[in-house]
Every structure is written in structure tokens, then in C-alpha cells.
Amino acid sequence: MEAYKKHTSIAALMDRSNVDTDQIIPKNFMKKVERTGFGIHLFHNWRFLADNVTPNPDFELNKPAFKGAKILVAGENFGCGSSREHAPWAIADYGFNTIISTSFADIFFSNCFKNSILPIKVSKDELAALMAEIAANEGVEFTVDLEAQKVTTPGGIEINFEVDAFRKESLLDGLDDIAWTLKHEDKITAFEEKQKQALPWLWK
Amino acid sequence: MTKTMYEKIWDANLVHEPESGSPLLFVDRHLMHEVTSPQAFEGLRLQNRKVRNVHSILATIDHCVPTKDRYNIVDPIAKKQVETMTANCAENEINLYGMDSNQNGVIHIVVPEHGFIHPGMVVCCGDSHTATHGAFGALAFGIGTSEVEHIMATQTLQQKKAKTMLVKVEGQLSKYATAKDIALAIIAETGTAGGTGYVMEFAGNTITDLSMEARMTLCNMAIEAGARAGLVAPDQITFDYLEGREFAPKGDDWATAVEYWKTMVSDEGAEFDSVITLKAEDIAPQVSWGTSPEQVVAVDAVVPAPSDFDDVVKSQACVNALKYMDVKAGQKITDINIDIVFVGSCTNGRIEDFRAAAELIKGKTVAQGVQAIAVPGSFPVKEQAEAEGLDKIFIAAGWEWRDPGCSMCLAMNGDELKDGQRSASTSNRNFEGRQGKGGRTHLVSPAMAAAASIEGHFVDIRDWK
Numbered sequence: 001m002e003a004y005k006k007h008t009s010i011a012a013l014m015d016r017s018n019v020d021t022d023q024i025i026p027k028n029f030m031k032k033v034e035r036t037g038f039g040i041h042l043f044h045n046w047r048f049l050a051d052n053v054t055p056n057p058d059f060e061l062n063k064p065a066f067k068g069a070k071i072l073v074a075g076e077n078f079g080c081g082s083s084r085e086h087a088p089w090a091i092a093d094y095g096f097n098t099i100i101s102t103s104f105a106d107i108f109f110s111n112c113f114k115n116s117i118l119p120i121k122v123s124k125d126e127l128a129a130l131m132a133e134i135a136a137n138e139g140v141e142f143t144v145d146l147e148a149q150k151v152t153t154p155g156g157i158e159i160n161f162e163v164d165a166f167r168k169e170s171l172l173d174g175l176d177d178i179a180w181t182l183k184h185e186d187k188i189t190a191f192e193e194k195q196k197q198a199l200p201w202l203w204k
Numbered sequence: 205m206t207k208t209m210y211e212k213i214w215d216a217n218l219v220h221e222p223e224s225g226s227p228l229l230f231v232d233r234h235l236m237h238e239v240t241s242p243q244a245f246e247g248l249r250l251q252n253r254k255v256r257n258v259h260s261i262l263a264t265i266d267h268c269v270p271t272k273d274r275y276n277i278v279d280p281i282a283k284k285q286v287e288t289m290t291a292n293c294a295e296n297e298i299n300l301y302g303m304d305s306n307q308n309g310v311i312h313i314v315v316p317e318h319g320f321i322h323p324g325m326v327v328c329c330g331d332s333h334t335a336t337h338g339a340f341g342a343l344a345f346g347i348g349t350s351e352v353e354h355i356m357a358t359q360t361l362q363q364k365k366a367k368t369m370l371v372k373v374e375g376q377l378s379k380y381a382t383a384k385d386i387a388l389a390i391i392a393e394t395g396t397a398g399g400t401g402y403v404m405e406f407a408g409n410t411i412t413d414l415s416m417e418a419r420m421t422l423c424n425m426a427i428e429a430g431a432r433a434g435l436v437a438p439d440q441i442t443f444d445y446l447e448g449r450e451f452a453p454k455g456d457d458w459a460t461a462v463e464y465w466k467t468m469v470s471d472e473g474a475e476f477d478s479v480i481t482l483k484a485e486d487i488a489p490q491v492s493w494g495t496s497p498e499q500v501v502a503v504d505a506v507v508p509a510p511s512d513f514d515d516v517v518k519s520q521a522c523v524n525a526l527k528y529m530d531v532k533a534g535q536k537i538t539d540i541n542i543d544i545v546f547v548g549s550c551t552n553g554r555i556e557d558f559r560a561a562a563e564l565i566k567g568k569t570v571a572q573g574v575q576a577i578a579v580p581g582s583f584p585v586k587e588q589a590e591a592e593g594l595d596k597i598f599i600a601a602g603w604e605w606r607d608p609g610c611s612m613c614l615a616m617n618g619d620e621l622k623d624g625q626r627s628a629s630t631s632n633r634n635f636e637g638r639q640g641k642g643g644r645t646h647l648v649s650p651a652m653a654a655a656a657s658i659e660g661h662f663v664d665i666r667d668w669k
Contacts, residue, residue: 016524017517017520017521018396018397018496018521020496020633020635022614022633022635022636022637022638023635023636023637026637026641027614027615027616027638028615028616030239030616031239031268031279031281031282031284031285031616032281032285033242033243033246033284033285033288034242034243034246035243035246035349045636045637045641050623075517076397076517077396077397077400077430080396080397080430081332081633081635082331082332082614082633083240083330083331083332083334083346083347083348084239084240084348085240085243085330085348085349085350088348103397103400104400105397105400105430106400106401106430106432107332107345107346107347107348107432110347110348110351111348111350111351114348114350114351115350164364165224166224166225166226166362177350177354177362178251178253178353178354178357178358180225180362181228181354181357181358181360181362182357182358184219184220184222184228185358187219187220187228188219188220188228188230188358188359188360191219191220191230192230192257192359195230199461199464200457201453201454201457201460201461202232202322202325203259204454204457
């Protein structure tokens with residue numbers, strides 16, 4: 001996994017709540033057997049007009065000012081619905097590595113960390129301030145420093161955010177989750193042996 | 205110290221809690237389908253890792269399967285996905301109810317049919333509706349593909365402990381109010397994010413009176429309230445359902461297992477982080493009017509107006525939903541006309557669902573211009589329905605009687621709404637475009653869907669003749 005580094009990048013504004021994973025990557029693009037190449041389908045139904053090719057000029061991420069954005073600032077309950085990891089794959093492949101919102105759906109939140117995406121939870125007031133700064137100055141660049149757990153903006157906003165210590169370490173180092181877990185393989189084996197004694201029918 | 209059911213399952217499956225790092229939770233059962241697993245198998249291959257406990261896995265092919273002419277998968281990418289699943293399972297000796305199996309069907313229908321899920325287990329699947337299996341008193345939740353790979357390699361998940369919410373439903377449900385209506389009424393109460401960070405336990409006499417199939421419908425929808433999982437305490441109804449099924453404990457193990465299962469319930473007086481209470485008498489048949497499962501009202505109500513919501517975000521969501529759904533504030537739900545009716549899905553694709561729908565359409569005819577499709581959740585459901593003559597009732601009424609699959613619930617298999625079409629659907633999500641780009645979905649119970657097919661619009665089935 002790619003390590004997450006401090007960066008200063010364009011922040012795109014998506015002032016919508018309950019953005020679900022069906023919108024992030026519509027089901028007709030989930031049939032691939034690879035992890036790559038989903039970015040071109042990100043937000044397909046919003047992003048393109050009825051011909052499925054022409055960019056929808058009314059869709060926020062099609063604004064030229066947001067081109068190359070790495071930070072997505074969005075409304076509450078982002079990523080609800082289906083567990084599809086195709087959603088974070090599409091987001092990462094499109095170029096985002098940070099999503100800022102007041103809340104995220106559980107499965108999506110955890111999927112982000114597996115794909116070098118940092119989901120940042122902020123308060124309602126903080127989100128409103130960030131959104132206002134983007135709206136007033138589209139194309140503005142925010143700085144995200146995971147090490148210091150801080151988002152700063154040219155407008156003077158400074159937000160300290162919370163992140164689980166283990167997930168932070170994994171993101172910063174680009175750790176392989178499975179390799180970390182397998183360091184505890186003796187504990188897994190011991191558990192299995194114990195379960196074979198206690199609940200033998202699970203192993204028949 | 206008293207514990208909730210969730211805490212007991214957590215403790216029973218906790219492998220290790222390192223001082224730094226994440227707790228590791230043992231996964232007893234791992235379910236798979238073709239859409240969210242191929243990249244996980246590829247990941248294993250690339251790292252030269254093996255599937256740790258093959259016996260813990262049960263797989264099916266369901267999302268991409270056509271419900272008419274099932275072998276004719278037109279989309280070459282979908283076809284490849286099905287072939288990849290078949291090959292991956294063969295290579296790893298995984299038990300797959302594949303395209304040729306007479307046990308094939310929707311994963312969350314097939315798995316309980318075989319008695320694969322027991323109380324006290326931890327169950328995962330790369331599918332958010334894994335919550336279904338909480339009906340057995342198992343901690344069951346959806347995961348992403350990276351976690352599918354993680355379980356295959358380690359049989360564990362890195363997990364954080366959730367908060368607990370008790371959802372108590374007491375009283376006698378009115379006729380024609382079903383588990384689906386309970387679920388929608390709960391989501392109307394909590395919102396789609398109300399359960400975020402929580403595992404919900406459903407309790408109260410209304411819940412304990414429900415059949416296993418109804419409990420599955422209820423737990424299936426827990427994810428639509430944002431909850432990681434839903435749980436119902438195991439009881440005699442659970443044990444009776446499991447006894448004799450293929451993967452249920454046999455012989456001497458049965459009695460030992462039941463004794464163990466009886467301990468895996470919340471202790472009297474166990475504390476929950478949050479409690480909500482609903483009265484069954486207040487739950488009418490529900491119809492969703494918007495683009496989120498929380499945008500739902502009783503069938504005898506009207507479509508709300510943005511001004512009905514104090515919350516700015518919900519009010520704006522109402523504006524957006526009215527526009528997308530092409531319904532008007534103040535419009536009677538029973539005045540909404542529909543084009544397509546779908547009975548099926550992991551929410552409502554079981555035998556009791558088809559019985560309920562058949563009861564209402566028997567001897568009647570589908571309204572002109574309405575297309576109605578019945579998609580059994582599995583071949584065993586289909587066979588059972590045919591043995592009871594239900595297929596004949598559907599066909600005589602002008603319905604299409606299809607083969608099993610996820611079908612129009614998420615419309616990956618070619619069964620979909622066209623732009624602007626409106627459905628009465630027994631599935632679980634009414635998101636924009638969920639059933640096809642530009643399609644408009646109203647979530648209802650099977651009985652409500654059945655009645656709508658006859659009238660061409662929603663009807664209050666409590667006083668419908």
C-alpha cells in the first residue's frame with residue numbers, strides 16, 4: 001500500500017449529504033475482476049449526461065477549478081449503502097486521497113484505510129467553514145498533515161482531527177494489514193485449537 | 205458483570221488484543237459471491253498466500269445471473285466475473301453453489317437454508333446485507349474486498365468494538381404489517397446514519413413472535429439504518445429452524461450446541477449505549493417516497509414537504525428527492541402510479557414472501573401497463589413455491605415467474621428500470637439509479653407490492669378487497 005504523506009492540494013467541494021456507494025460507483029461498473037481502472041466511472045450517473053460520455057457541466061467535480069483535486073470535502077454520512085470496495089478504488093483511482101466530512105458510513109470508512117485514503121471527521125461548524133472557503137475561492141489548496149493530525153487552509157482555518165493510532169501508523173507506513181496480522185499467527189492457531197475442543201461441530 | 209449478546213460474541217471470538225495495534229476477531233463463517241471476491245483471490249495469489257480454513261467458506265453466484273435464460277450472460281465482463289468465481293472456488297476447493305447447482309441463489313437466502321449460520325458466530329461477507337444472519341444471533345456484517353482477502357489469509361479481522369443499541373418493539377402487529385414494515389419504521393425513526401457505529405439488537409415480544417424468515421428480513425435492513433449489524437436473540441424458533449439442516453450440529457453435538465447457544469443472549473439488565481422503543485400497533489404498511497430508506501411514510505400518509513423537516517440537511521435532501529422521484533409534497537402515497545413490480549432479493553425473496561404476495565393476487569390480474577416479476581431467492585425457494593402451486597397463481601395473474609438471483613435489487617444482471625420508470629420493490633435500497641439510471645424505486649413489503657401490481661398504484665392493503 002502507498003504511504004500517505006503530508007500534502008497541499010486542491011480541495012473539491014461536494015455539498016451533498018448521504019452520498020452512497022451506488023453513486024460513487026454505479027453497479028454496472030463493478031463487473032471487473034481487477035482493482036484498477038475504476039476512476040473513469042467515479043460518480044458516473046452525476047458526472048455524465050444521458051449519452052454517458054459528455055461531462056455534465058452542472059456536476060461539481062467537472063468544474064475546471066477542481067481538476068487535480070486530492071481532497072474531497074463532502075456532506076454528512078458519506079459512503080453509506082453497499083460495502084463495495086470499488087467505491088474507494090474509484091475515489092483513489094480518480095486522484096483523491098483525502099475525504100473530509102462530518103460522518104462516514106462504517107464499512108466505507110474502514111475500506112478507505114485499506115486504500116491509502118484518509119477519511120477525516122470534522123465538526124459541523126468546521127465542515128461549514130471549509131466549505132465556505134472553497135465556495136469563495138474555488139481551486140483553493142488545503143494542507144493535510146496526518147503526522148500532526150492537522151488540516152490547514154490559506155484562509156486561516158486550522159483543524160486538529162482524531163484518527164485511530166494504529167490506522168494512522170498503517171497509513172503513514174503503507175503497512176500490509178495481512179502481514180501485521182500474521183505476526184500473531186500463533187494466537188490464531190491457539191484460538192482455533194481451543195475452539196475445536198469447545199465447539200467441535202464447527203470443524204466437522 | 206452483565207453483558208449484551210454483542211459483547212458475549214465479541215469476547216468468544218476475540219483472538220488477541222495487542223497493546224498497540226488492532227484487536228483481532230476470529231471469523232467463523234465467510235460467505236462469498238462473484239462481485240466482491242475476485243480481487244481478493246488475486247491478492248492472495250500475488251502474495252503467495254493460501255486460504256486458511258476452506259471449510260469456513262460458502263460461496264454462490266448471484267449478482268450477475270440472468271433470471272431468464274440464465275446461462276446467457278450477455279455482458280462479457282459479467283461473464284468473466286462468473287467464470288473467475290467458478291475457477292477461484294475450484295482452485296481453492298471452496299464449496300460453491302454455482303451456476304449448475306440446484307442449490308444456487310442469493311447468498312443471504314442460500315446460506316441459512318443450509319444451516320450454515322449458528323448463534324454466537326462471527327459471520328462476514330463482502331456484502332453489506334450480511335446483516336441478515338443476525339437473525340440467528342450471529343454477529344454478521346459486511347466487509348470490503350481487502351477484508352475478504354484478510355479473512356481468507358488469517359481467518360480474522362482487525363476490528364474495533366462497536367457501541368450497542370437496543371431496539372425494542374412491543375405489541376401486536378396489525379394485519380399486513382410485516383418485518384419489512386418494522387424495519388422501515390425503525391429507519392424512519394433512526395435515519396440512515398442513526399445506527400452508524402452501533403450494533404443493533406432487536407428485542408421485545410413483537411420480535412420474538414417473528415418467524416426466522418421475518419427476522420432475516422428485519423436484520424437484513426439493519427445496514428440501511430447505518431448499523432454494522434443487527435441481532436435477534438436465539439430461541440426455540442431459531443433452534444427449530446436449524447435442526448436437521450445440512451451444516452447444523454448432529455448427534456450428541458446438537459444438545460451441547462443448544463446449551464451453548466442459550467447462553468449467547470443478552471443478560472437480564474445488560475446495559476446498552478442507546479435504547480429506542482417502538483409500539484407495534486403504530487406500524488402501518490410502509491412506502492418509501494424518496495431516494496434514501498429513511499424517506500419513508502405509512503401508506504395512508506402523504507409525501508412530505510421540505511418544510512416538514514427542521515434539519516437543514518434533511519430538508520434539502522427532501523427537495524432533491526422530490527425532484528428525482530417526480531413526486532409532489534402533499535401527494536397521497538396511494539396516488540402514486542407504478543410501472544414495474546419486483547418481489548425478490550435477500551430482503552424479501554423467501555417462501556413466506558411469495559406466499560404473502562400470492563395470497564393478495566390470487567384470482568386477480570395485473571393492471572394494464574404494469575410489468576410484475578417474481579424472483580425467488582434460491583432454487584429451493586422456487587421449488588417449494590412451485591410445490592405449493594404459487595407459481596401458477598403468479599402466472600395466472602400476469603406475473604413473470606423467474607429463476608433466482610439478485611436481479612432488480614441492484615440491477616447488475618440486465619433486469620432494470622429504464623429512465624423514468626417507477627417500481628414497487630421489495631428490495632432494500634431506493635438510492636438514485638439503484639435499479640437503473642433514472643429509475644425510481646419505492647420500497648415496500650411483498651404484500652404491498654402484490655396489491656400495487658393489481659391496481660397500478662399503491663393501495664392500503666389493510667382495507668383493500
